[in-house]
Amino acid sequence: MSKKMKAAAGLLGIALASSSLLAACGSGSDTGKGAEPAKGAKEEKPYEISMAFMTFSNLKDVGLVQDEISKITKEKINATVKLVPISISAWNQQVNLMLAANENLDLIVTMASRNYGSQVAKGQLVPLDDLLNKYGQGIKDAVGPELLAATKVGGKIYGIPSMRDLATDFGISMRKDLVDKYKIDLSKVKTWEDLEPIFKTIKDNEPGIVPLVQQNNSQTPALKIYNAQFDLLGDSMGVLADSGSDLKVQNLFETKQYADSLALVRKWYQAGYILKDIANSQETGQNLVKAGKAFSYLTNLKPGYEQQDAAQTGKEMAVIRLTKPYMNSYNVTSFMMSIAKNSGNPDKAMQFMNLLYTDKNIANLISNGIEGKHYVKKSDNIIAPVPGVTESGYLFNQWEVGNNYLTYIWEGTDPKIWDQMKAFKDSAVKSKALGFTADLEPIKTEVAAVTNVLNQYKVGLETGTLDPSLLPEFNAKLKAAGLDKIIAEKQKQLDAWLKAEGNK
Numbered sequence: 293m294s295k296k297m298k299a300a301a302g303l304l305g306i307a308l309a310s311s312s313l314l315a316a317c318g319s320g321s322d323t324g325k326g327a328e329p330a331k332g333a334k335e336e337k338p339y340e341i342s343m344a345f346m347t348f349s350n351l352k353d354v355g356l357v358q359d360e361i362s363k364i365t366k367e368k369i370n371a372t373v374k375l376v377p378i379s380i381s382a383w384n385q386q387v388n389l390m391l392a393a394n395e396n397l398d399l400i401v402t403m404a405s406r407n408y409g410s411q412v413a414k415g416q417l418v419p420l421d422d423l424l425n426k427y428g429q430g431i432k433d434a435v436g437p438e439l440l441a442a443t444k445v446g447g448k449i450y451g452i453p454s455m456r457d458l459a460t461d462f463g464i465s466m467r468k469d470l471v472d473k474y475k476i477d478l479s480k481v482k483t484w485e486d487l488e489p490i491f492k493t494i495k496d497n498e499p500g501i502v503p504l505v506q507q508n509n510s511q512t513p514a515l516k517i518y519n520a521q522f523d524l525l526g527d528s529m530g531v532l533a534d535s536g537s538d539l540k541v542q543n544l545f546e547t548k549q550y551a552d553s554l555a556l557v558r559k560w561y562q563a564g565y566i567l568k569d570i571a572n573s574q575e576t577g578q579n580l581v582k583a584g585k586a587f588s589y590l591t592n593l594k595p596g597y598e599q600q601d602a603a604q605t606g607k608e609m610a611v612i613r614l615t616k617p618y619m620n621s622y623n624v625t626s627f628m629m630s631i632a633k634n635s636g637n638p639d640k641a642m643q644f645m646n647l648l649y650t651d652k653n654i655a656n657l658i659s660n661g662i663e664g665k666h667y668v669k670k671s672d673n674i675i676a677p678v679p680g681v682t683e684s685g686y687l688f689n690q691w692e693v694g695n696n697y698l699t700y701i702w703e704g705t706d707p708k709i710w711d712q713m714k715a716f717k718d719s720a721v722k723s724k725a726l727g728f729t730a731d732l733e734p735i736k737t738e739v740a741a742v743t744n745v746l747n748q749y750k751v752g753l754e755t756g757t758l759d760p761s762l763l764p765e766f767n768a769k770l771k772a773a774g775l776d777k778i779i780a781e782k783q784k785q786l787d788a789w790l791k792a793e794g795n796k
Contacts, residue, residue, distance in 0.1 A: 342397055342399070344399070345375070350685060350686070351686060352686075357658065369647070373644065381574035384407070396634055398636070398644075399630070401628070404526040405622070408625060409730060410740075410743070415633060416632065426639070427643045427646055428642055435455065444729055452630075457713060457716070459619040460619075461614075462613075463613040465591050466611075467581060478612055481612050494565075500584075502585060504565050505585075505589050507577045511592075517557070525541070530775075533547065537723070537724060546767055551760065554760040558756040566756050571755045576604075581605040581607060595709060616719075619717070620723035650698075670703050673701055674700065724790075725790075742770055745769045749766040
């Protein structure tokens with residue numbers, strides 16, 4: 293890895309936080325507010341807090357980092373911490389087993405895209421409202437009531453959003469060396485269809501390199517194309533059109549935009565532009581680019597995304613943005629921390645979660661690793677890779693947890709990154725349903741049945757692997773499984789929420 297790329301590696305996650313939220317949490321959020329030892333904690337038997345999170349990269353030094361974090365937590369809350377990284381490819385299966393088997397698990401990253409609503413409906417997560425009032429004042433100060441409200445299901449909070457970018461736009465990330473090699477004029481790309489000549493150039497001239505792959509195994513190419521046109525209300529089972537401006541809940545899979553997205557990716561797949569086994573591949577797009585096997589992937593974006601991607605791919609990347617930024621509840625609930633019902637000590641779990649939002653030392657340990665081993669300080673708030681170290685043993689995806697805005701900035705990051713984040717967030721189109729999360733409990737049977745149908749068709753259709761002519765069959769099975777009932781229930785809950793919010 294070149295010196296330049298080593299520096300880029302340090303950028304991982306730095307561009308993931310929002311300056312507006314940095315400002316919001318700036319007063320006192322790094323002072324440990326609400327993080328004082330609980331009364332009587334010193335007399336208790338030390339408790340080990342287990343925390344599961346998703347990983348995409350090298351974390352061989354995770355044990356060293358958790359030991360350093362434990363030194364602080366032992367002193368502050370009389371607890372130690374066990375970090376449990378789970379690869380993205382194994383996440384769903386392993387998390388389901390851990391929760392279903394009642395395996396001891398205190399904290400877990402939860403995601404709207406990874407069954408947050410279903411986990412709540414199954415009673416696998418602890419309501420956090422009372423615990424927040426007892427031990428989470430620092431979290432409440434850092435996150436704020438509007439974002440906390442966006443995570444509520446049935447009027448209760450089950451997840452705490454990480455402080456990061458909270459809006460998104462969509463486009464494509466490509467190997468810049470190949471863009472330069474073939475003198476590709478990126479200014480000519482205005483629509484998704486305009487990408488086709490680029491894919492053809494790579495296919496015709498770079499044998500062994502697939503023009504387009506998936507971002508990861510749940511983020512299909514078609515999803516990136518249609519996503520900004522809807523508020524998916526978390527799970528795609530009943531959505532709002534026009535980026536959430538239309539308040540009628542409807543079936544995404546019967547819309548023209550969805551059909552058009554499938555047709556486009558099918559065309560690309562049949563032309564040989566898309567990875568042949570994309571529907572079954574467990575690899576991330578970043579890993580495939582890093583291995584020299586792929587040219588590009590469609591992706592969600594934000595300011596500084598290019599630097600983040602360089603860290604994960606080990607290559608300089610060129611990005612084209614094809615949609616405007618927008619924000620909905622999903623952006624808020626895409627990465628949260630929850631307490632599992634299996635927790636042996638929810639009080640301790642909440643105390644540690646509070647430290648993730650208030651203690652600068654813990655925030656930097658979990659995000660950047662150990663000073664001197666995984667980074668060196670260049671100034672009070674600027675860090676850089678350790679000289680001579682070619683491969684860090686700790687690359688954490690900091691956007692997943694806690695308060696990113698307490699962490700150091702890697703050398704090479706735009707010094708105005710937080711201002712850029714603020715402008716990005718402020719410019720985002722906001723869904724009228726921002727703050728609404730459906731309670732799936734009344735329809736959990738239908739949700740389970742519809743999920744089975746989605747698992748059967750959705751990835752195949754949205755990667756171009758299956759012919760879009762299967763769309764009527766797909767919709768017939770969705771309706772038979774109860775999709776119409778889910779849509780009706782979501783509409784009822786949304787109408788009630790809007791009325792309570794004074795919007796209707």
